[in-house]
Amino acid sequence: MRNDKNQKRLKDLEKRRQNGIRLLKKGYTCYGVAKELGVSKQSVMRWRERYEKEGLEGVKWKGISGRASKLTLEQKRIKKNHLERSNK
Template identity: 35%
Template sequence: MWWPCEWEAFGVAYQPSSSAAGSSLPPLSRPQLAEARRVRAVELLEEGASNAEIARAVGVCAESVRRWRRVWEQDGAPGLRRRSATGRPPKLDDAQVERVRAALEQGAQAHGFEADLWTLERVGTVVEKTTGVALSRASVWRLLTGRLGWSLQRPERRAVERDESEIARWIAHEWPRIKKGP
């Protein structure tokens, strides 16, 4: 838990939630707070503070300060900056995703499917035809829900022959007669 005095050490006004009244800045994320801690630690290092003093000032253990000091001595202040998230790069670039979006918006029937209903397998087929990249079902799901912002929609199970007016008539006339009994 961060207390207001610790936040002020980072030059940040304390904001318990994003709905803080009168605030024009969004609250800092965890990585941003961690970077702010390291930046403050570097400032204190440059002022000649000891590891224990820095640890107390920024609210971390002394081992973290020792580690930060080694990085700072080797790489300077930029070595303590936030890095972008690592991991495998996406198989589809932004231009390919937009081509897939345009293809999917045409509807399933435009791509030769019988019903205008998208399944993961069908979307995977369209992705492969459009971009030449084969995706697993899990990757298709992440593409749809993450990068395209689509959500799961289940069709209502309803008979094609369903007659709403006949159902309303039956509920109004037949059901009360049956409910009365003999």
């Protein structure tokens, strides 16, 4: 369930980046986009740079990032069961 909330949040952030690109295409400045969307000007500049290099793919959510887990699936299952029992 928590993962679903994180995925929704990340998709919402992707939509915000795409909206920022649309505003830039309409002629807004980076500062104007930042003010409109409530983000930093530096963020908008990064979005623009990635968009110019990669197109819309550059501002899309690319899935879960981070270091790969060192736990096996069995170890994860055991850990999950242990946590569920300790929360009861």
